Amino acid sequence: QVQLVESGGGLVQAGGSLRLSCAASRRTFSSYAMAWFRQAPRKEREFVAGINWSGGRAVHADSVKGRFTISRDNAKNTVYLQMNSLKPEDTAVYYCAAAPGLALYSDRGAYNYWGQGTQVTVSS
Secondary structure: OOOEEEEOOEEEEOOOOEEEEEEEOOOOHHHEEEEEEEEOOOOOOEEEEEEOOOOOOEEEOOOOOOOEEEEEEOOOOEEEEEEOOOOHHHOEEEEEEEEEOOOOOOOHHHOOEEOOOEEEEEEO
C-alpha cells in the first residue's frame, strides 16, 4: 500500500507559478512510476505528466509541455510538479498517482494509488 499526500496548490494569477509536491509513505517509492493528473469541473481526469522510477525519463502532455516540469527525489520519497506560465485553463484539482514497476504510463488505469488531490485555481 502506498499513501500519497499532495500539497502546494492554491490561487495564482495567470502567468504565475506554483510547485506541487506529493509525498509518498512507502520506502520502496523508487520502484514506482509517478504521475500527475488533473480534473477540471465537468471534465474527465487527464494525464499531465509522468516520470519513471529513476527520474531518467519523463513525459508531459502537449497542453503543458514547455510550461510544466515533473521531477522526483527518491531520497525524500517525493515527486514534484513545477508549473510556470499558468493559464486559467490549468484550473483543476491535481492528483498524484503511483504505479509499481519500471515502465512509464500515461494511462490512468495503470495507476493503483492516488492522493486526495490539491486545488489549483488560476485567475485571469
